[in-house]
Amino acid sequence: MRSEKILEGLHNQYYRATYKSMGFSTDDLKRPIIGIANAWSECVPGHFNLRQVAQRVKDGIYRAGGTPVEFGVIGGCDGFAQGHDGMHYILPSRELIANSVESMAQINLFDGLVLLGSCDKIVPGMLMAAARLDIPCILLPGGPMEGGIVFDGRKSDQTSSTEAYGMLSANRITEKEYRTLENLSCPTCGSCSYLGTANTMCALSEALGMTLPDGGIIPAYSAARLSIAEATGIKIMELVEKGITARQVITNESIRNAIKICLAMSGSTNAVMHLTAIAREAELDIDVLSEFDELSRHTPQLAKINPASEYNMIDFYQAGGVSKLLEEMSSIIYTNAMTVTAHTVAENTESHVYQYPKNNNIIKTMDEPFGYEGGVAVLRGNLAPDTGITKPGAFDKSLQHFEGEAICFDSEEAAEEAILAGKVRDGHVVVIRYEGPKGGPGMREMFKAMKYLYGRGLAKTTALITDGRFSGTNNGCFVGHISPEAAEGGPIAIVKNGDRIEIDVENRSLNLLVNDEEITKRLAEWKRPEPKFKKGWLGLYCKIAGSGAQGAVVQYDKLKNL
Template sequence: MTQPTHRKAAADLRSARWFGDHGLRSFGHRSRAFQMGHSPEDWASKPVIAILNTWSEISPCHVHLRDRAADVKRGILMAGGFPIELPALSLAEIFVKPTTMLYRNMLAMEVEELIRSHPVDGVVLMGGCDKTTPGLMLGATSMDVPAIYVPAGPMLRGNWAGKTLGSGSDSFKYWEELRAGTITEEDWQGVEAGIARSHGTCMTMGTASTMTAIAEAVGMSLPGASSIPAADSGHMRMCAASGRRIVEMVWEDLKPSRIQTRAAFLNAIVVAMAMGCSTNAIIHLIAMARRAGQDIGLEDFERASRTVPVIGNVRPSGTQYLMEDFFYAGGIRALMVEIAAFLDLSCITCTGKTLGENIAGAKVYNADVIRPVSNPIYAEGSLAVLKGNLAPDGCVIKPAAMDARFLKHSGPALVFDDYASLKKAVDDETLDITPDHVLVLRNAGPQGGPGMPEWGMLPMPKKLLKQGHRDMLRLSDARMSGTSYGACVLHVAPESFVGGPLALLRTGDIVAIDVDARSIRMEVSDEEIARRRAAWVPPSPRYERGYGFAFSKHIEQADQGCDFDFLRTDFGAPVEEPAIY
């Protein structure tokens, strides 16, 4: 175990700048604390711990976090800390339009400023829904005070007509069956009522469970925390334990900068690949690593993709199981034991122990849910990065969750400039399209979407569904839900809205991909591409004012993590206000 180099003294606490001075400003801080019923026994010589809670009444993933915050407070008080709960932007994936990705960086900025502006010595980050994990961690990383992440946990498995339902994945599946005419409206309503039957995040291996696993793999959550179901009593105990641990982290001065090393992020990539992760993992992990000053890029994912097998048998990459099954099969600790040969087990974590110490003794209790490396779900990693004249800066596909016949494919493009036009066309049963066509959507990237919505699992044309087809090659500069599946090429960079080559593709052009060769291209001559570029006219900006305007001016492309350019570490360290103020 790596021991802390020193133990912080009470006078060194950041909160002492607010409460410890004898001047007028500290008088004001203390008197207002008295106003709220507190006394010096609450704050004197104790770490002040902020609980940043993304609970809201329109966030089903987080609806239990109001109660769980009480468990965190109980742990903080037991360990001798002073808890204060602060609300943070909730980002309910299922309700926010046009996409929560538009607001991930807003949450990150809010977290950074909440910590900066308050008497905070350490922070507990409470989230779980897709963008809340990276948003919370981005902000806490930039401020670099001791921090621990508390994941909301996956919901219980869904049920309809004796069938187990997985959120997202089965929504898409049965929607296609409804459009194909193989199920009734009454069936569809039964799926709707049964697919989400408890609080918590998606119970498939979507973006939520991917990102909470990544938080744990990086070392920012307690061992095993990421896969505990939200409704399990163990989740309450984990919350209290996190509260106790953050107090000790403050005294140890164990900051994100000590935990979030390049090796830790490489561990996270390995874990993500082995779990059959969401494609969104690439964007968020790159952003998180770069905030920590670590140079992580698409090439790191590509290296892991070639060597790390998918062993987490959880939908949509897996065949039948859900996160509840994964937890009871041994959870993330057991999975990491299976892939230990790919991990740097010496990395320090929020426990003060190494990753190797954290996973020691973990066992697999169901070898079909968590497969051995010798019997994987998919021999290579979950994701693959493709490059070529359509995506010079890269794009992403999820070969573990698609029809294998499209791994090497070429066909004529059918191009749409907006989602509304595409949606109308695919419902037209007279549409001139075959299974060999490549369905293309553009202007759906970071600026074009705006915010890079999860439109990338382009809907299958009704004509093909009725012919019995359930997959085809689809291409866009959008993202897709981690619960999605199919031969969907995503995150094309640069995006079409800013003049990336996708903007120059025309209906009828041949698009060719070869996943094994990691290539994607349009079969158009360089001379013709140059002629089209000369004639290309940039579209009008999406926003003329407000946050959207700032977003459009400063958002980076998908291959760079979609962070704001002015939040990069090369812009300098976060500013602390003078203590005298």
């Protein structure tokens, strides 16, 4: 046991005395010490129930002969950060989360970790820490929230308010209809009810094998959520006993399984960068971006969840969830991959009990999928020499080839103001740049811009491209993660109003329809802008952040050049 280094022997009385000052007993300190990294707060609905979840995890650890030691972890809600300077901090917070979990695990020499977090950057940050530490770890989310009142043909959620504001600005709904959503769109706590980045990463944690089956998507308010919390506490003790560590679970094979599940369910485009970062921390030799590109061409889309359909995450869970996808895709995934159950994927699916009847409207079979290609695609071209990421599984097929006229903005706020003012018209390709990892900094989400386009009735007649990111809830024709970003002199920086842009999903291309000589001339005339932040965490982050194509991970080797 790692903890024995500080808790056994006469010479280690100092450490035992310190623990005993907080009420731990001699017997407690003879057991394996299990850290519980808890991102509970009153800032994030996806984390609001984690106090109760943590207690049941503790019960399980005690029951199985261990001693739980809980500590806090930051966790920001992407929703609260939308549309203002707070969004600059969201992606960089992933690095802080990974660093803080690593720090606490090493300071206290925990024998194992249970990681409690549910949301966009918290889940990948915790998985990055697990991969970095390589000790027994299990991640347990708090579960998704229930959908709200039906609005615009589906159960509403907090993003419905943004769509509705666009509708209100275009006089498509009344103010009374708009105000109704405030009280009725989010009826429970939990991670968002739709398949955004939060629930994508919770589901992919299951696919990676780092969460117990169904642990990512059981509803936040259900008794089953508390039951699986206790089971997680028991199971971490088994992993410690058997010496099953995070890197025995996070492997090239499990990363590929997660990619295929993401493609099959048309998960958030942000999964590309997060899986890249997790693989990097596990020191794997897999090229996640290339894998997404290759696998997207022959991995069928088997599930449709809001924003690709009217069904939400709880509907998906009741239809069988990730376990059903793994079972259905058994012929194309690595079923011998180890998981935190201490069993393989095949053993988990063989023993899984489905509590609800199957629903073929949500999860299809391999023989009759929704589509024969995955719901996420990697594009390249003269506008995205390294990469651009899109999500064809969430928008109308008529938009998979789009050519239009560029209308350019150098910030998210400028684009949103123009959309609401009616300056964006049918046929426009909205270009939002200087929002990448360095230029943003922090690679902000263009969530509001896309929702405003939808609300104003432009979702099927316009497109949006950016070196920033998109929320998993966005639909419509969009390409994000464009690399190199504008702040690094990428071609997106030299697009001008009126230029023609072609997005061709079938051929995986994104091109500026301007001759090569003109592009070369414009790039030669481009000048690097001053950074938007020059002090504090963001002042440092914008100097050492990697590109979106590399997972936007912090590259500490760049510190030597500062």
